[in-house]
Amino acid sequence: KAGVTQTPRYLIKTRGQQVTLSCSPISGHRSVSWYQQTPGQGLQFLFEYFSETQRNKGNFPGRFSGRQFSNSRSEMNVSTLELGDSALYLCASSVSSYEQYFGPGTRLTVT
């Protein structure tokens, strides 16, 4: 079974721009969660989507948004990028709850 895939793997953007990251979950998994990983703050939960609905949300500003499609693929969008948004963005999928399997991440650099 193929794992979680994320595209692109690397991205460089300029402050003020917006960015969209994509995640394809493991086949059969309906839940997709997004996390931000930075050296200073560690791994932090952004939001979770299940059956196209946002089920949980972390403490991030409204510039961070996401959506899920009927095939369970998910995208997250960050608008008006700031230098502090530079991070590894990880997507994790699960059947419903508990066991989450992570993708390789998208490394975003904001200059």
Next chain:
Amino acid sequence: QQQVKQSPQSLIVQKGGISIINCAYENTAFDYFPWYQQFPGKGPALLIAIRPDVSEKKEGRFTISFNKSAKQFSLHIMDSQPGDSATYFCAASRTGANNLFFGTGTRLTVIP
């Protein structure tokens, strides 16, 4: 505040030795406690997980010990190998919420 506290920050162990990483949590609503292993440039990989109805779970060389009354859990890696050198994260979540609260990570180095 940090919902899950993890120690030590770094750990150096000789090949064949036992690596022990500890975590503590405050929220008694947490009922799922996984451990993840992350290599540089990779996403975290689920290693082993435990629910509070058992005090210990073993999978190969990896064992989770869970102390519900103390709100602590730990990962033991027996017969540590150089290939185990990675960063390990503990985490916690509660039923119905797929948001994991992660510890700050432990960088393990196993010396040949």
